[in-house]
Every structure is written in C-alpha cells, then in structure tokens.
Amino acid sequence: MRVFTAVIAIAAGVLVLGGYFFPVLAAIQTLLLNWAIVLAGMAALVGIFNLISVHTNKIRSQQKGSVYSAILVIALTATFAGGIILRPDHSTMAILMNGIIIPVEASLMGLLTVSLIYAAIRLLRRRADLMSVVFLATAVLLILGSATLPFGNIPLLGSLVKPWITQILALGGARGILIGVALGTLTTGLRILFGADRPYGGN
Numbered sequence: 001m002r003v004f005t006a007v008i009a010i011a012a013g014v015l016v017l018g019g020y021f022f023p024v025l026a027a028i029q030t031l032l033l034n035w036a037i038v039l040a041g042m043a044a045l046v047g048i049f050n051l052i053s054v055h056t057n058k059i060r061s062q063q064k065g066s067v068y069s070a071i072l073v074i075a076l077t078a079t080f081a082g083g084i085i086l087r088p089d090h091s092t093m094a095i096l097m098n099g100i101i102i103p104v105e106a107s108l109m110g111l112l113t114v115s116l117i118y119a120a121i122r123l124l125r126r127r128a129d130l131m132s133v134v135f136l137a138t139a140v141l142l143i144l145g146s147a148t149l150p151f152g153n154i155p156l157l158g159s160l161v162k163p164w165i166t167q168i169l170a171l172g173g174a175r176g177i178l179i180g181v182a183l184g185t186l187t188t189g190l191r192i193l194f195g196a197d198r199p200y201g202g203n
Contacts, residue, residue, distance in 0.1 A: 006195050013193045052076065113143065138165060 012032055019029025055069035079096070086092055120136040145162030191197040 010193055010195060013189065141165065
C-alpha cells in the first residue's frame with residue numbers, strides 16, 4: 001500500500017511538473033490541478049464544519065467563552081449562507097464586506113500595532129541590545145509616518161523615511177523570506193518526488 005501511494009504521488013508530481021515544459025502534458029496537468037482545487041475546497045468545507053461542531057459543543061456544555069463561540073457560529077453561518085444564496089458579487093455582500101469585515105480587520109491591525117510596540121518596550125527593558133533598539137525605533141518611525149497627527153505630518157518622515165523603510169528595507173526582507181519559502185518548497189517537492197519523504201503514506 002505504501003508503494004502504491006508513493007507511485008501515485010510521484011507520478012502526479014512528475015506530470016504536473018512536466019506540464020510546464022512539455023505541451024503534450026498540459027491537458028493532464030490542468031486536470032490534476034483542477035482535482036487538487038476541488039479537494040482543497042472540500043477540505044476547507046470539512047474544516048469549517050469541524051469548526052462549527054467544536055464551537056457548538058462548547059456552547060452546549062456552557063464552557064468559558066461560549067458567548068464568543070455563539071457569535072462566531074452565528075456570523076460564520078450567516079456569511080456562508082448569504083454568500084451561497086446571494087453570491088459574493090451581490091450588493092448586500094459588498095455592504096457586509098465594506099461595513100463589517102474590513103473595519104474589523106483594520107481594528108485588528110491597529111491592535112496588532114499597539115501590541116508590537118508594547119512587546120518591543122518590554123523586550124527593551126529585559127534585553128537592551130542593538131536589535132531591540134532598531135526594532136522599536138523602526139516601529140515608532142513607521143507609526144509616526146503613517147498616522148494622522150493633530151499638528152500635521154512630520155517633515156521628511158512621511159515623505160522620505162517611511163517610503164525608504166517600507167519600499168527598500170521591508171520589501172527586500174519580504175523578498176528574501178519569499179525566496180527562502182520558495183527554495184524550501186522546491187526542496188520538499190523534490191524530496192517527495194524522489195520518494196525521500198512520504199507524508200502521504202508513512203515513513
């Protein structure tokens with residue numbers, strides 16, 4: 001059974017990879033990718049139903065935080081049903097997205113910013129090294145350059161320092177992380193194709 005699953009996984013990987021180089025395999029590659037998309041969608045649905053089941057049991061047993069579980073289940077069910085019935089491009093779904101989901105995401109990002117500043121200050125109190133100071137100074141500069149201040153924007157901070165940090169330093173770091181992720185994914189894929197790793201059927 002392990003050999004059978006390994007043969008299927010290696011063959012599917014080789015066919016999908018070969019579809020990028022050989023036009024003859026393009027149709028098979030498209031078919032396999034469509035199957036993968038369908039399976040990923042079904043896995044997402046299973047995860048959603050499992051999430052509802054876990055929080056429903058939490059509500060029934062009246063555990064701590066069951067109120068938040070009830071809010072989650074109601075909001076998830078209403079959004080899911082509305083998306084199926086009205087379709088995502090309906091005006092009601094657009095109002096729901098622009099009036100609730102996006103403001104909540106913006107609020108969470110604001111809380112994340114405050115939490116990062118607080119964590120940086122605590123880190124600086126415990127371990128005052130160069131990287132802690134650089135992290136805290138960078139965060140403060142970006143906040144002052146992005147925020148709307150009562151006395152107006154600080155000269156050169158929003159127009160020169162912030163773009164330089166975000167578009168050169170941060171973008172370069174993000175690209176480095178993406179390159180590392182791509183190399184790790186490529187290495188993992190090659191190990192699976194050669195049968196060195198078998199996450200689909202045991203060691």
